[in-house]
Structure formats: structure tokens, C-alpha cells
Amino acid sequence: MIMLTPCSGVFQLVKTLLLSEHAGQVQLKEFARKNAANALSMANMIMGLSSIMCSLNGYHYSACWLVLIGYLLDLADGAVARQLNACSALGAKLDDFADFTTFGIATALLLKTSSFLDSALCICYILAVFIRLCFFSSGIPFMYRGLPCIYSSAILACTSLLTGANIIILRVAALAMILFMVDKGFYPHDRVLESQAWKKMVYVGGVLMVLCSSFPPACVYYLVWSVSYILFPSALWSSKV
Template sequence: MKLIPCMITIGNFICGLLAIRSLLFHDIYAAAFFIFVGMFLDFFDGMAARKLNAVSDIGKELDSFADLITFGVAPSMLAYNVALHSISFIGILCTLAFGICGVIRLSRFNIHQSDFPTFIGMPIPFAGICLVILSFMNNNNSIALALGTCGLSYLMVSKIKFPHFKRLTVENSEARRWE
């Protein structure tokens, strides 16, 4: 039972890899599908770990690696395949910036913020999903997508506070249990 949360996290990681594979064959819709399935799995891995009393440092690290692939690498490659490729060098820089800011954000979170009541900087799953949506909204406008990619990259490493929805959900369910 204690392996279930890690298996869910590995499912998230597999979704990221399948999204990247889909992009190699220019199937952006399959890539977006796998990123959204990864988001679904990412939402439930921590919940499963808490419910099964299986929270661990290994699970936390696995979650960060899976999030980097599914919400950092795959969405930035999707944005590149959709439109950023048309502005060659700048498109590559935007793609790299998103991945680099994502890994910095995850590293900073693991070291300093995992126990905070709010996120400092935009969480990478939220940024990744926003980039997927922006990619489909701006598939003919590479400049707008480049600006959106850079904006999301900045938000991940910024000092702006974002609500911790998972923690709010857990705290609210705990409060309801004791009412």
C-alpha cells in the first residue's frame, strides 16, 4: 500500500515522457492529453501519500522529477513545436528559459518552501498547464507565445505568493472531520 503514491507519481512521469514522444511525431494533441493526464495524477499522488501515511523524502524527490518532465520539459517543447520554432533562436531561448526556471523553482521549493502555507513563485504544474493553454490559443502568434512563455518562466522564480490549493483542501477536510 505504501508504494501506491510512488506508482501514481511514476505514472505522472510516464505521461511526461509520452507527451515528449508524441511531440517527436508532431502529435501536439496527444502531447497535450498526456500533460493533462499527468496533472490529474500529480493532484492525487500527494493525497494518496497522506491518506496511506506514505509521505517520504523519496516520494518528494520523485514528484519533483516527474513534475520537471511533465510540466517543465513537455510543455516548453509543445510551445516550441506549435509556434516558437518559427522565431528560431529566440524560440529556443524561451523554451530553455521555461525549463531552467522550472528546475530552479522545484529546487527552491524542495529546500525552502515545502512546509510554507503558500507557494513562493508559481508552481510548475500550474505554469505548465498555462503554457499548454497559451500554446493552443497563440498557435499562429509566435511573439505572443514567446512573451507568455517568458512571463510564466519569470512567475515560477518570482517572489509572488500563490495559494497552496492542496494544503487548503487537506486543512478543510481535516476541519470538517473534527466538526
């Protein structure tokens, strides 16, 4: 019969604890890998919800900036999911919910006034985003059908900031964005963080603009970025360029 000494018993206990700790660390890393992109989508949704609350309480400036932060988060979540090989059906649904919240409801509230016509415009904008997200698939690899709502949202947020929320200009811009979103035009998949170095620098510039710049240069930067996607989709933003 083999007798276990007190020292061997302590050794076995320490070994068990170390193995258990290692297994826990492995599980934690795997959980983080699988949910890193989902965390970015959740952060995007939180930006959208916060923007909605700001709009409802009259903090228009903050509402616009929160939408632009959501713009950056949305461009990052897909890239992170693919880089970590963590794409999932849950992640895709969460991304759509976040997009609808930030680039649909939150952006539409930037247009709202006490006018019935503006309220109707808000509803039409939300419906356009809903249609755009529902009919996301174009059937062609690396292509979207209809303008991605992230760009129309950025254009409206920047226009609102640069014009002091001039409702006439916002109405015209919103109508144009609705038409772009519901049409059947094709736009390239904007894998900004998975493409050429200059596109990554554009993204980094966007982050720095949010963190360091006063609002006029930052708004012009995001406006040019988004408009260039509409005007030169294949020439500049195609993943094959």
C-alpha cells in the same frame, strides 16, 4: 511419544499454507499502501515522457493533452501519500523528477520551433522550472515561493490548444510564466483534494473534462482554474479558506 496421523499432517500443511497466504496478502497491501502515491508520480512521469515523444514526432495536440493529464496526477499524488500516511523522501524526489519531466521538459517542447530564439526560450523555461523546484521551500508552512510549475504548464498547454499553437501568443505566455515562477511571491499550498467540497468538485470536473468533453470547453476550464490560482491565490485556494 505423540504420533502424527496422516490427517493431522495434512491439517498442519493446510494451516501453514493459509498462514503464509495471509502473510503474503498483508505484505502486498502494505506494499500497495506505501507505493500508491509513487505509482501516481510514475504515471505523471510517463505522461511527461509520452508528451515529449509526441512533440518530437509532430503530435502537438496529443502532447498538450498528456501534460494536462499529468496536471491531474500531480494534484493527486501528494493527497494520496498524506491520506495513506505514506510520505517519504523517495516519494518527494520521485515527485520532483516527474514534475521536471512533465511540467519542465515536456511543456517547454510545446514552445519549440526551428527558430533559435524559440529554442533559447525553451531552455529558459526549463531552467525556470528547475529553479522553482530547487527552491521549493518557502520556510512558511503551507506556502510555496514562486508559482508552482504545474499551473504555468497547464496555462501554456491550454493556450497552445486554444490558439492553434500560435507562436506569438505562446512566447508572451511563456515569458509571463517564467517571471511568475522565478519571482519571490508566495502562493498557498493547493491541497485541492484535502480541502473544501467545492475544490474537490473542481478536480472531479477536471477529470470529467478530460474524459468526456471536446477540447475547447476543457481547455477553457483548465485555463480558468489555473489563472484563478494566480489571480486569487489566498482568496480562493488557500488551505485555510
